[in-house]
Amino acid sequence: xxxxxxxxxxxxxxxxxxxxxxxxxxxxxxxxxxxxxxxxxxxxxxxxxxxxxxxxxxxxxxxxxxxxxxxxxxxxxxxxxxxxxxxxxxxxxxxxxxxxxxxxxxxxxxxxxxxxxxxxxxxxxxxxxxxxxxxxxxxxxxxxxxxxxxxxxxxxxxxxxxxxxxxxxxxxxxxxxxxxxxxxxxxxxxxxxxxxxxxxxxxxxxxxxxxxxxxxxxxxxxxxxxxxxxxxxxxxxxxxxxxxxxxxxxxxxxxxxxxxxxxxxxxxxxxxxxxxxxxxxxx
Amino acid sequence: xxxxxxxxxxxxxxxxxxxxxxxxxxxxxxxxxxxxxxxxxxxxxxxxxxxxxxxxxxxxxxxxxxxxxxxxxxxxxxxxxxxxxxxxxxxxx
Amino acid sequence: xxxxxxxxxxxxxxxxxxxxxxxxxxxxxxxxxxxxxxxxxxxxxxxxxxxxxxxxxxxxxxxxxxxxxxxxxxxxxxxxxxxxxxxxxxxxxxxxxxxxxxxxxxxxxxxxxxxxxxxxxxxxxxxxxxxxxxxxxxxxxxxxxxxxxxxxxxxxxxxxxxxxxx
Numbered sequence: 001x002x003x004x005x006x007x008x009x010x011x012x013x014x015x016x017x018x019x020x021x022x023x024x025x026x027x028x029x030x031x032x033x034x035x036x037x038x039x040x041x042x043x044x045x046x047x048x049x050x051x052x053x054x055x056x057x058x059x060x061x062x063x064x065x066x067x068x069x070x071x072x073x074x075x076x077x078x079x080x081x082x083x084x085x086x087x088x089x090x091x092x093x094x095x096x097x098x099x100x101x102x103x104x105x106x107x108x109x110x111x112x113x114x115x116x117x118x119x120x121x122x123x124x125x126x127x128x129x130x131x132x133x134x135x136x137x138x139x140x141x142x143x144x145x146x147x148x149x150x151x152x153x154x155x156x157x158x159x160x161x162x163x164x165x166x167x168x169x170x171x172x173x174x175x176x177x178x179x180x181x182x183x184x185x186x187x188x189x190x191x192x193x194x195x196x197x198x199x200x201x202x203x204x205x206x207x208x209x210x211x212x213x214x215x216x217x218x219x220x221x222x223x224x225x226x227x228x229x230x231x232x233x234x235x236x237x238x239x240x241x242x243x244x245x246x247x248x249x250x251x252x253x254x255x256x257x258x259x260x261x262x263x264x265x266x267x268x269x270x271x272x273x274x275x276x277x278x279x280x281x282x283x
Numbered sequence: 284x285x286x287x288x289x290x291x292x293x294x295x296x297x298x299x300x301x302x303x304x305x306x307x308x309x310x311x312x313x314x315x316x317x318x319x320x321x322x323x324x325x326x327x328x329x330x331x332x333x334x335x336x337x338x339x340x341x342x343x344x345x346x347x348x349x350x351x352x353x354x355x356x357x358x359x360x361x362x363x364x365x366x367x368x369x370x371x372x373x374x375x376x
Numbered sequence: 377x378x379x380x381x382x383x384x385x386x387x388x389x390x391x392x393x394x395x396x397x398x399x400x401x402x403x404x405x406x407x408x409x410x411x412x413x414x415x416x417x418x419x420x421x422x423x424x425x426x427x428x429x430x431x432x433x434x435x436x437x438x439x440x441x442x443x444x445x446x447x448x449x450x451x452x453x454x455x456x457x458x459x460x461x462x463x464x465x466x467x468x469x470x471x472x473x474x475x476x477x478x479x480x481x482x483x484x485x486x487x488x489x490x491x492x493x494x495x496x497x498x499x500x501x502x503x504x505x506x507x508x509x510x511x512x513x514x515x516x517x518x519x520x521x522x523x524x525x526x527x528x529x530x531x532x533x534x535x536x537x538x539x540x541x542x
Contacts, residue, residue: 028361030380044388047380053393057400064407071415073422080415087412107405115400130393135386139393185347192350195357195382252343255336354383361382 001066008055008062012127015051028202031128049133056118056130060111086110097255098262105258112140113254120194120246124238131249132194134187141183141190144257148182151265155273159266186256193249197241205234284375291367299359305352312345508532 019032031047038044067083075081090110094102116131123129130136153160164175208229216228320338324331511532 028382030382030384032379039388042387044392045380045386047389050389050392053396057396057403060400061403061407064404068408068411071411073415073419075419083408083412084416087409087416107409108401110408111397111400111404114404115397133380133389134383135389136393136396138385139390139395140397142390143394143397188350188354189343189347192353193346196350196353199357248339249343252340255340256343259340358383365381 001062001069004062005059005066008058009122009125009127012052012055012122013125016048016127028199031130031133047133048128049130049136052122052127053115053119053130053136056115056122060114060118093254094258097258099267101265101267102258102262105261109254109258112257113250116140116190116250116253117247120249121242123194123198123242123246129194129198129242129246131190131246132198134191137190138183138187140253141187144186144260145183147257148260148264151261155266155269159269163266182260186253190249190253193245197237197245201234201237201241204237205230208233287371288368291371292364295359295364295367298363299356302352302356302359306349309346309349313342316341316345504536507536511536 019034031049033045033047034051036043036045064083067079067086070077071080071083075084087106087110090106090113091103094106094109098105119130119136121129123132149160152163164172164179166175212229316338320334323334327334508529512528515528515532
């Protein structure tokens with residue numbers, strides 16, 4: 001099982017090593033395009049980010065299988081405790097941030113967290129993190145937007161339309177804009193955080209390389225080519241930008257999802273409506 | 284021709300630099316948020332967990348404007364020059 | 377090898393990542409949450425059953441304890457009643473013995489009185505006889521005459537009776 005979890009990472013690293021073109025100087029670019037599939041409206045380029053996110057999904061699937069195989073009531077295995085901890089944590093998180101009505105949201109929140117965190121952490125292995133591709137994060141944000149709208153629609157389209165003219169009716173355009181801005185800001189927040197980390201890492205690395213060339217360039221032979229100054233600082237930056245920021249952004253994305261969905265859902269109205277409907281059905 | 288391309292590149296870089304002035308806002312805002320969070324934790328150390336979570340959420344939302352600026356700066360540096368130069372070349376043709 | 381622009385929006389990629397998240401949600405639900413929730417339910421059921429078992433055991437122990445206490449109280453009462461009964465019987469028997477003894481003693485005394493009375497009577501008889509004999513002999517000796525002994529005797533008896541009455 002663990003082999004199945006590690007294998008996609010190895011595949012990703014091999015792909016990265018095989019297909020990365022030789023870089024000259026500073027180069028900050030998007031994902032590599034492996035090949036392009038012609039599609040209506042727009043061609044679909046199969047890029048590093050697509051492949052990497054698929055690999056991440058396979059990794060998570062095998063991790064799940066590893067954690068949950070051989071579950072027993074008495075919890076003899078340590079990995080079972082991990083699985084239980086994950087389940088209980090996400091359930092309590094959902095319960096505290098949303099209401100009891102959303103108890104089925106725990107797997108969704110867990111999947112957002114896992115996908116986002118693992119995608120961001122791929123950069124620790126030198127792979128292209130899919131979260132620094134706007135399309136990937138945008139897809140998640142649009143799914144969250146669909147969920148928000150779905151739960152707002154629960155009370156009927158009329159109630160939904162009425163919610164736009166909430167304080168005064170002529171503010172409706174602003175409400176529409178703020179509604180649309182939600183997924184965009186979520187996508188750009190996640191994307192911008194990961195990408196800015198990557199950009200700063202590249203800038204610092206190249207800057208340190210130049211500095212090393214200036215200071216230690218006089219050393220004879222291959223000694224002059226060793227980037228002495230690149231040894232410590234990029235690792236610290238990587239710990240902050242890849243590890244901390246990646247996990248934090250995953251957490252924030254999941255929290256914002258929960259808060260937006262829970263705050264958009266008019267629970268009291270919905271429950272009152274459902275009670276009324278049940279009463280009418282009983283008659 | 285070269286002068287035109289140079290002007291495009293220089294203006295893009297200037298625009299990107301100007302866009303990142305927006306980094307001031309989130310910096311001040313997050314500083315305020317963290318200061319208030321520290322105060323709150325100092326006053327009520329038992330609420331440390333929830334205060335920290337709320338502070339991180341607030342920081343993330345305050346960061347959004349800065350990140351919009353960052354995205355625009357990145358667009359100006361990496362995407363806009365190619366696009367504008369292509370437009371220019373097509374126009375010249 | 378070409379690479380994408382750093383920001384490039386592609387509809388199909390967005391759809392694919394949306395589908396990816398949905399697929400991962402379903403996978404997690406099926407492979408992580410379902411088994412773990414099932415296991416937690418099973419654990420809760422087992423704990424509940426153990427609790428109810430313990431409750432039952434406690435209840436039965438309490439019932440047994442109460443029964444034992446009751447039985448102990450009953451035994452004590454029974455013992456007391458037995459003791460009381462025994463004491464009663466003993467008292468009755470003692471009374472009876474005393475009664476018997478008294479009765480016996482009374483009988484003995486009565487017998488003795490009877491005996492004494494009879495003895496005295498016999499003594500009286502004897503004394504009377506002796507006196508009669510003595511007096512008869514005395515009278516025979518004194519009178520020396522032919523007197524009808526029977527008349528004599530009657531006379532003397534009469535006389536002695538008078539004496540006795542006096």
